Amino acid sequence: MGLLVVFGQIYDPAINAAALAFDRALRADLPDGVIETVPTFRSVLVRFDPLEISCPRLEGHLQELLARQDWLQAEPDDAAQHWVLPCVYGGARGPDLGKVADLMGRREDQVVAAHAAVELRVAMLGFSPGLAYLGQLPEAWNLARRSTLTPEVPAGSVLVAVRQTVLPATPIPTGWHAIGQTPFRAFVPAHRRPFLLAPGDRLRFEPVAEPCYAAFDQADFLRKSGG
Amino acid sequence: MSGLEILSIAANATIQDAGRPGFLRYGLSAGGAVDPYALAEGQALLGNAPDDAALEFAGAGGRFLARSDVWLATSGAEMTLTVNGDARPWRQSFGLRAGDELRLGPPQTGVYAYLHVAGGFQTEQVLGSRSTHLRAGLGTVPRPGIVLPFRADLPHSQQPLKLPRPGSFSRRCFRVLPAPQADLFSAETRQRFLAQEFRIGQMRDRMGMRLEVEGSAAFQAETGLSIASDATNLGDVQITGDGTPVVLLVERGSAGGYPRLVTVISADLAALAQVPSGELIRFQEISRDDAVVELRKYRREINTLKDLVQPVFRDPHQISGLSGMNLIGGVIRGDEEDNHDDD
Known part of the structure; x- marks a missing residue:
């Protein structure tokens, strides 16, 4: 199954930076049962096994992470190549x-x-x-x-x-x-x-x-x- | 060399195992068998590991020569199968002697069929998988003249086993969840989509399958805004520019800009991919909770396939001609405990 976290509809550097920063934060503390995360122009797809982590529980985790900061103000990754x-x-x-x-x-x-x-x-x-x-x-x-x-x-x-x-x-x-x-x-x-x-x-x-x-x-x- | 030589083969045949999950963020869809249930059938018949590699056929087969003795099994869509010209039943394990010729004809039911060997084909492994990913150029592409290697250290004479035919081939209604972009479509369009019958189009491959709609307006998204691409999920039904629905399968593009209306649940996707072109299908929306229940059931069915495996008992009079070929003691006696003492 997948949950999609959407930061906007279009390509815009701030929207993209938000998606990439959210993906980094999510991967830094990945809940068990998440198979992979896929950051894109404007969103992060979170693919998970619903038999290992329930959809409401993962949704709660993502909401909590979303509320942690204003992701549209996120700085680009310092460690980027x-x-x-x-x-x-x-x-x-x-x-x-x-x-x-x-x-x-x-x-x-x-x-x-x-x-x-x-x-x-x-x-x-x-x-x-x-x-x-x-x-x-x-x-x-x-x-x-x-x-x-x-x-x-x-x-x-x-x-x-x-x-x-x-x-x-x-x-x-x-x-x-x-x-x-x-x-x-x-x-x-x-x-x-x-x-x-x-x-x-x-x-x-x-x-x-x-x-x-x-x-x-x-x-x-x-x-x-x-x- | 131990191996199965390809004498002729359909252009769309591939080597498939469980694929390469986890690379979607780099643009690589996982690939793997279109029908994981069928892949598991073959593994159950041979006692293989879940990710052992098999040959996948998509509507057409080929001819093969055993270069050494080998123990095989067939699964998925039922193709016509002959060994040295003699018809053999489908969804069973069986032995070939060096020099035997195996022929797979077009399927009578379904689309995707699998030929397995004990221990799996030992073709090149890339990124943790032997799956042929045509678009990414990964894995072995089966072509005439290639010898597909297999393990020589496994017994090639065993008790033949069979599995019952799964009921999924006759299914024509498939369950869906709303996709992330469902709200770009009007309520009327979404309702029409769920009420509609679709014909499975001829344009189909491991990336996706087109659905044809007769005598009806196309399913256009409401918004004029062109949305930027984002990641696709297995089973997403995207609506292309001209309003045609396309079901995205294992080798799909990892991202796309077309809006997606529904997602076919994992428990139903392989059965949908097995529906022959020209047939009519429809969709039924279910809740997320029900989709999880169905997934649990589907995984349990796959995990318990080995309990459905039955020995094949054959009438000795019908195969008396074969006993002289020193095939397998167990075929005649049906004695699983001790089937090697005639060898």
């Missing part, structure tokens, strides 16, 4: 960069510089394994999704629309604009930490040239990033 991911913008790795530049009325190099300048936060992981929704870009990035679906973009694609950046960890179909690709892989099933990004992580992209992409060594990168 901080990533700087290399990214090749444009060309074959970001085929929609030109179109995005047209939509924003800027040159491609300006778009790249603007995107790489923003420190993003992992708002949630979902849709496909390890796929990160990153927020939030300035209003100029409030781009509609494309009207057609690309059947498949590769893992590591850097996709933008609606002031967000999406970083898939596996190949996915998408209607978002592909402006680049990072060689970093957020989901490595055989790794001791198969999922490297966590909700709340801070993340920035660093523009690099094609040779850097080919030379990227994830194990080496993780050592330097303290992963």
